[in-house]
């Protein structure tokens with residue numbers, strides 16, 4: 001095993017290994033995504049992290065990522081570009097500050113956070129404006145106080161807006177830190193998508209992401225606008241309008257609604273889209289995705305690489321008392337997924353909700 005001495009060396013080696021298609025990597029992960037635990041201060045209507053977890057898996061709900069892992073991530077961050085923390089709500093965990101302090105000792109790696117934004121106090125706002133910070137993702141899901149309070153129970157809408165304004169004011173920059181607002185589309189809020197993007201533009205947010213409520217869970221069925229075909233059509237029209245608005249105003253837009261509509265109603269999609277005919281897609285060339293070479297997602301008891309990967313390749317068991325994170329980077333399953341990606345066997349690795357995979361399936365990969 002090569003001894004890596006610096007972030008620069010790791011990034012260069014990582015790029016070289018990707019280029020030659022290595023599946024056992026000597027370079028270390030370039031990005032980490034860490035789920036600190038499942039606890040949360042909010043109780044959003046669509047989320048399984050809070051009440052349900054607490055009731056059914058009460059012991060699991062209390063569990064957090066062990067200190068050994070936090071310490072190893074801090075140590076490995078010397079060679080990485082970014083460590084993203086999420087949860088549950090990451091900012092209610094003391095480990096969030098511990099990771100920030102550890103990562104910021106090394107001036108090259110950044111911390112990024114995915115948060116509900118309700119625990120962003122003055123101290124966190126200062127940290128977020130520092131050069132050690134990368135990307136702030138705030139889940140908002142609404143354009144009005146009323147809808148926000150209905151969906152993000154216990155959350156305070158004005159706090160999210162105020163924090164965003166303060167960050168822009170203190171950082172005196174519209175590009176650092178990068179701020180994204182996220183929107184989970186439901187029956188209760190889909191008519192606020194356009195006003196939400198307008199609000200984000202007003203608050204100098206860099207990008208917005210729209211994704212559909214995970215409707216595979218039966219209890220969310222009624223909140224899913226896709227159960228109704230006419231609403232699905234309406235959503236496509238809104239997504240088109242959102243795209244035009246984003247392009248005109250120069251705000252980034254990650255549209256994950258349209259692919260979800262096309263999966264449910266393939267006839268509403270572009271003509272060339274054929275989600276079942278594997279042969280028809282070979283002409284679209286390779287998928288450009290580097291998750292399996294760059295990213296290690298870590299939570300208590302398991303690791304994986306890509307957020308949209310098929311079930312087989314996620315939650316790869318990890319016993320922190322017996323193994324270290326570094327050894328998990330080249331587990332057999334990750335090697336197998338890398339091999340399949342190199343051989344173009346995307347259908348057996350990529351989850352059907354992955355926006356990169358779907359774009360590729362549509363012939364725009």
Ligand SMILES: C[S@@+](CC[C@H](N)C(=O)[O-])C[C@H]1O[C@@H](n2cnc3c(N)ncnc32)[C@H](O)[C@@H]1O
Nearest residue numbers: 046047087088089114115116139182184213214
């Ligand atoms: C589980 S939260 C954890 C981070 C943080 N607490 C937050 O709200 O951003 C991560 C993301 O999952 C989204 N989410 C929660 N429940 C969902 C569901 N049923 N379907 C799709 N996305 C969901 C949230 O809106 C949020 O953007």
Ligand code: SF4
Nearest residue numbers: 040042044047088116
């Ligand atoms: S704030 Fe995030 S983790 Fe908490 S209940 Fe809402 S979506 Fe789930």
